Amino acid sequence: MADPLPDPFMLNQWFPISALQDVHDRPRRTTLLGEPLVYFRDGSGCRVTGADGRALPVLEQYACLWTTLGRPEGGLFPIPEYDEPDRRNIAAGSIGVNVSAMRGIENFLDMGHFPYVHTGILGELPHTEVKEYNVELREGGREIVATECLFYQPRASTVSTSGADVEYVYRVPHPTCSVLYKSSPMDTRRLDVIALFGQPTGPESFRGHMVLSILDDVNADDFISYFQLHIFGQDKPILENQMPKRLPLDPRAETPIRADKTSIMYRRWLASNGVTYGVIPAAA
C-alpha cells in the first residue's frame, strides 16, 4: 500500500522533528509525513531541508525544533507556563514507536491503563476507577480540554507514602501534540507541565518528543528524563500491539466507555477537521 498524502489539516501544521539539544553541526536525517528531511545547526541557528533540498520553515520552541511541509496559519499553540522563570524546561527524550501518532496521543490522554501498565507509579490495583470528568472544546474549537480528571496514585507525592487521587488537566491543541498538567509535588498550588509532541514519521509510525516544564529544584535532569522514559517505555509494547495501527474514526470500530470521553472527542475533532493521515476515516 502506497503511503497516503497528508490531508490539508495535517500538512499545514508545525511538527517537532528533534529536541534542540540533539541538533548539531553534523547533519542528521529524519522523516516527517513520509518525507525524508535533514537538519543541522549552523552559525545562524537550526536549518531543515526537504527531500528536494529546499529550505523548510523552522521554529525553535518548547525545547524542540519544529518545521512544516505546508503553510501554517500562525505559530505554535501557547504553553504560557513554559516561560515562567522558576520552572525547569527539559527535553526528556525522543522515542520512535511503530504505531500512528494519533494512537500515541490517545494513550497519553488515557488514565484507565495506569494500574495495569504503570503499576506502582501512576496507578495500583485494585484502584481502577476512572471518575467522571469534564471535556470540552475551547479556543473556538481549536483545542480539546479535559478537566477535573482524578486518578488514584500510590505515593501521590514525593513527601507522602500513601496513595491519593491526583488531579490532571489535559489539553489537545494540535492533532499530534498533547499537554498534560498535574499537581506539582513541590508546590501544591501550581501544576507541572508534561507534553508529548508527536512527529508523524509515517501514517503508522511516529517519534514522541517528551518535554517537561516543572517545578523541581531537587532532582537532576537525568533522573527526570529517566522517569519519563520509564513511563513511555511501559506504554510502548501496548501501542505497538494495537490493531489497526491507524486510529479508527468510525465510532463502531471500537468500544468506548465513559472513561473514554476525551478520546471520543479527540476522534470526532480529527474527523471534523478532515484528518485522513494516520487515521482510518469513517465510511461516508
Added chain:
Amino acid sequence: MIRLYDFDLSGNCYKARLLLAILGVEYERRNVDFFPGLKHREPEFLAVNPLGQLPVLEDGDLRLAQSQAILVYVARKYDPSGRWYPLDSPEIAGQVQQWLGFAEGLTATASAARLADGMGFDFDAEAARDGAHKLFAVMDEHLWFQERQGQDWLAPGAAPTVADIACFPYVMLSEEGGISRETYPAIRRWTDRVKRIPGFVVMPGIFPAVLGSQ
C-alpha cells in the same frame, strides 16, 4: 554493597538486575543516561569502562563489564545452590556457555533493530531484523524439541540457568525492533516460563505474568 552502572531501558542491564533480583542480592543502581544524554560516551563513564558499554558491576575491588560475564560472576558468587551456573556436567556447562554466546548474537541483531527503530541509532534495521529471525528460528526449534523431552529451559536440567536470563530480554523486547514472534510459539511459551521464575522483575516493555503485579 554491589554497585550496578545501569540504564533502565537497556536489556543488557536488565539481565543483571533480573538475576540479582531472583537471587535476592541487594545492590545500588547508578543510572547512566545512555539515552538521550549519551553519557556513556563521556569521560566520567569512560573512566569506569573504557569501552563505553553498559552495564558495569562493581563488587568490592572487582569491576566487571559485559552482561554475560556479570551473570556468570553473580551466579558463581551469590547462588550457593550452583544451579544458575551449573559446572558439574561438562556437557551442560558447555551448552550454557553456548547460549551465553547466542545472547551476544541477539544483542547484535534484535537489540540493534530496537535501538534503530526506537532511539534513532544509525543501524541497518532491516539487516538486524533478518539476523534476529535466523536466530529466533534456531531457538524456537531447540525449545520445541526441549519441550518434547520434558525440558523447560535452554540448557538441559530441571532449573533455569544464566543462559535463560541472558537470552530473555532481547527476545522479549524484539517487537520494539519490528520483529514479531508470531511464528515462534515455543519461544513464546518459554518467555512465559521465565516470567514465572520466583523473584522475577520486569523492565519497561515487559509485562509480568500476573496482571498488575510489579
Added chain:
Amino acid sequence: MDSASIAPGWVPVAASEDVIPRHVFQGKLWGQELAIWRADDGYVNVWENRCLHRGVRLSIGVNTGTELVCQYHGWRYANRNAGCTYIPAHPADAPPRTICNRTWPAREAHGLIWTHLGEGEPALPEAAEAPLVLRAVPVRAAPGDVSAALEGFDPGEGLAHRGGLVFGDGASTLRLFVQPMDSGLSAIRGLVSGPLAGEGLALLRRLNTALTAFGRAAEAAARQHPAPAPIPPVYGRVSEELAEMPEMAAGTGKIRVTIAAKTVVAEGIVSLDLRPLRGVLPAFQPGAHIDVALPNGLVRQYSLVNGPGETDRYIIGVKREPQSAGGSLAIHDSLKPGDLLAISEPRNNFTLRRDAEETIFLAGGIGVTPLLAMAAAMAVDDQDFRLHYFAAGQGHLAFPERLAALGERVQPHLGLDPAGTMAALREILSRPGPARQVYVCGPGPMLDAARTIAADQGWPESAVHFEYFRNTHEIDDSSSFDIALARSAVTLRVPAGKSILQVLRENGIAVPSSCGQGACGTCKVKVLEGIPDHQDVYLNNAEKAANDRIMTCVSRAKSDRLILDL
C-alpha cells in the same frame, strides 16, 4: 487414523501441545490474528486477537484459567462465551452483556486445534487415536505455492507420495497440512500414524530437518518475486449501541436449558445445574440473576452461584419455602434431572466493585447465592474479602464445597437470635473506611438491620450494596396520578389498583421487568420531573431522595404527575 474425515473448511491453527495452561497462543489464518487459549477446564477458545475496547492484542494479556484479561485496561472476557465480564474503569457498572469478543469455531482433534473462518457449520473432524504431531515449520512463502511444491516433497523414511499432501509406505502415513497464515506466510503442519510413529522423537527430528530444508528452498523461490501485500485483517464493527456507550440493557431472550443435576446442598436447599440445550450460555457477572419459568406458570428470579470460568452451566440454589406461592415447591417437588426449563439471559443489578481494598459479604440463609459468586471472583484475584454467613445451623450452610474452597475467608455465624445477629453485625461493621465495601443479601429483616447498623456506624450509603429477594413491605396502590412520557409525548392515567408498569404495557410501551415487587431493579426508569412515592427495596435511601429514578412495578407518585424518560 484417517484425516480424510476432516472437512475442507477446517484448518489446523495450532497443535494441542502448543496450547498449554495459562498461556495465550498467537495464531494467524489468512491474515486474521487469533488468540488461542485453553481454560483450566480444558476448553480451547479461538478468538480474534484483539480487545474490543482499544484494539490491543489479547495475546499479550493474561490467561487466568477462567478468563482472558487484556493487558491494557484489565477488561475480562469469559471462557467459552467470550463475553466481557468486567470493566475495571467503571467498577460499579455491570458491563453490557452484549460486549462479546469475536470467536471462531474450535475443535481439538488428532493432536491439532482446528478452526474455520467461513460461514455455516462444516462437518467436524472426528476424533481419532493420537498420532505423532510434527513441529509446525513456518515458511515465508505463499500458501498456494507451498502446497503445490509440497506435492514434490521427499520426506525420506521410505514414504512415497500418495496424492494431495499424503505420503505413505503401506503401513504408515504422513499427512501434511499447509496453514495459510497470510498471503506470504505459511506453516506446514503434519501428522504421522502407523508403525513409523513409534520412532517418536528421532522421527520428529528427521522430518523437521527435511521440512525445514524444504521451507528454505521455498523461501528462496519466493524471494525471486516481490512479496505479496499482507492480507488486511477484517476488524468486525461493534454494534451501534456499543458505539454510543449505552446504559446496561436488560436481557429478555428466552434460553432453553436442561437440568443436568439436582443436588441437595443443605437442609431444605437444592441446587440446579442448568446446561444449554444448544450453543453457549451468555456471559454473566458475579451478582447476576436469571428468571426461571417454572412448569406451574410462575416466573422466579434466582442468583447465579457460578464462579468465574464456570461458563458451561448456570448453577442456582433454591430454598424450600412452604409459605410461598409455590415457586420453590415446584422446583423441590416436581423438577428432576433431564427436565427442560426456559430461562432469561442473566441480568445484573447487584454489581461487584473490584477496586476495594477490603470487601465484606454478609449472607443470610439462601442469600448466600450471589455472594458465593462474588467471593469466588475475588478469590481468583486474591483480593481481600470476608464472607460472613448467618444460618440456623451447620446443616443449613449451603454449597459446602464452594465454602470450603474459600477457606478461612468464610466465617459462619450459626443459630443466632435477632439480638445476637444484631450484635454480630455491629461487630463486623465496626470499622467503616473509604476503601471498604459491604454486600448484603438475605431475609428482609436482616438486610434492614445491616443497613441501619452500617448507617449508624458511619458507613457511606454508596459503600453498602444490597439485594433483597423480595419486597416484604405491603404495597399501597391506592393513589392515582398521571405519567407523562417525555420521549413519546404521551400522557397516561395510572388509576388506583394498577401499577405504572401495567399501564405502560397496556399502552404498548415495553419496559423490561422481572420480579414485579420492587426488589430486582430491572424495571427502573428515569424520572425527569415530579416526586415519586418509592415503595421498592432496590434503591438505597440516597437514591430514593434524589427522586430521579423509579421502579415502575411498585412505586407510584406523590405529586399529581411524573414525567418519565420514556
